[in-house]
Amino acid sequence: MSTSLLASVLDPSLFVPDLRTRRKESVLGEMIARAHLAGAVRLPELLRETLVLRERAGSTAVGKGVAVPHARSLSVSEPHLVVARSRRGLAWTPGDPQPVTLVLLALSPAEVPAEGHLDFVARVVGATRLQRNRQKLLEAESFDAVAAVLREVVA
Amino acid sequence: MSETRHLLQLHDLDLLLEEARDPELTARLRRLGFGPGDVAAIERSRMRLLAQLDARWLGSYGRALQRYGRGLAAVRDRVCLGCYITLPTSASPRTRGTLTLCESCGRVLYWH
Ligand SMILES: [Zn+2]
Numbered sequence: 001m002s003t004s005l006l007a008s009v010l011d012p013s014l015f016v017p018d019l020r021t022r023r024k025e026s027v028l029g030e031m032i033a034r035a036h037l038a039g040a041v042r043l044p045e046l047l048r049e050t051l052v053l054r055e056r057a058g059s060t061a062v063g064k065g066v067a068v069p070h071a072r073s074l075s076v077s078e079p080h081l082v083v084a085r086s087r088r089g090l091a092w093t094p095g096d097p098q099p100v101t102l103v104l105l106a107l108s109p110a111e112v113p114a115e116g117h118l119d120f121v122a123r124v125v126g127a128t129r130l131q132r133n134r135q136k137l138l139e140a141e142s143f144d145a146v147a148a149v150l151r152e153v154v155a
Numbered sequence: 156m157s158e159t160r161h162l163l164q165l166h167d168l169d170l171l172l173e174e175a176r177d178p179e180l181t182a183r184l185r186r187l188g189f190g191p192g193d194v195a196a197i198e199r200s201r202m203r204l205l206a207q208l209d210a211r212w213l214g215s216y217g218r219a220l221q222r223y224g225r226g227l228a229a230v231r232d233r234v235c236l237g238c239y240i241t242l243p244t245s246a247s248p249r250t251r252g253t254l255t256l257c258e259s260c261g262r263v264l265y266w267h
Contacts, residue, residue, distance in 0.1 A: 042267060043163065043267075045160075046160065046163050046164060046167060047167075049164055049167075050164070050167040050168070050171065053168060053171060053197060053200055054171055054192075056193075056196055056200075057171070057175065057192045057193040057194070057196045057197045058189065058190045058191055058192040058193055059189075059190045060189060060190075061190070062187060062188030062189060063188050068187075068189075071167070071170075071171070072167075072170045073167045073170070074163050074166060074167060074227075074229055074265060074267075075167075077229070077231065093190070109229075110166065110167070110170060110225075110229065110236075111228075111229070111236050114170075114173055114174050114177065114180055115180070117174075118174075118180060118183055118184070121184075121187065122183070122187055125187045125188065
């Protein structure tokens with residue numbers, strides 16, 4: 001995925017500065033509801049079931065307090081990235097002592113080949129690899145500041 | 156859950172399975188830091204879903220899945236997103252969310 005394409009999936013209405021919920025399935029529901037409200041998701045229940053199924057088959061926590069749930073689904077017609085933070089932290093993987101504070105939900109339309117979707121996911125994970133960037137994402141006061149970090153790291 | 160919802164669910168689940176069964180893709184996900192995926196868990200969910208589906212749709216879905224790796228395609232602006240043929244106006248169902256079959260490729264079509 002090119003830099004411009006990653007920039008195009010960033011949308012201020014797909015940002016949850018501080019999640020209300022703490023359980024993984026509820027968090028996914030909260031993020032999907034936000035995306036549905038913004039018109040980015042047309043079948044929220046289908047997407048929720050798909051994401052929950054992936055989590056049951058294996059956690060999407062990637063370490064350092066970051067989770068990247070992701071899916072290709074009929075419920076989206078364009079690639080989207082939903083960014084959410086949890087100040088209190090989430091128990092994403094049972095037994096993992098490190099709480100998840102940053103959740104980046106990467107969504108691709110069903111027509112996208114698996115490799116293309118993983119390119120997108122790899123970009124998103126890559127953006128959170130450096131501690132400095134994670135810190136900036138967690139402390140950003142506005143979506144513009146979040147988007148600036150994500151654009152900068154993939155430039 | 157309606158028949159349409161079940162089939163859409165099966166389609167999304169088959170995309171997950173496609174990733175989980177591919178050794179190169181799973182190795183890539185592992186390198187990115189993701190945990191190992193439990194293919195058997197997804198397959199069990201698939202079996203449960205299959206038991207709830209109408210044989211008519213399942214037959215068409217299964218044949219197209221075997222042939223193209225995808226059993227269902229969305230329709231956008233009257234174009235089948237599986238084979239990219241423009242469908243005739245007469246093919247449009249009256250209600251959104253309805254399933255039909257693509258006369259060109261045989262995939263189940265989801266009109267949204
Ligand atoms: Zn077709």
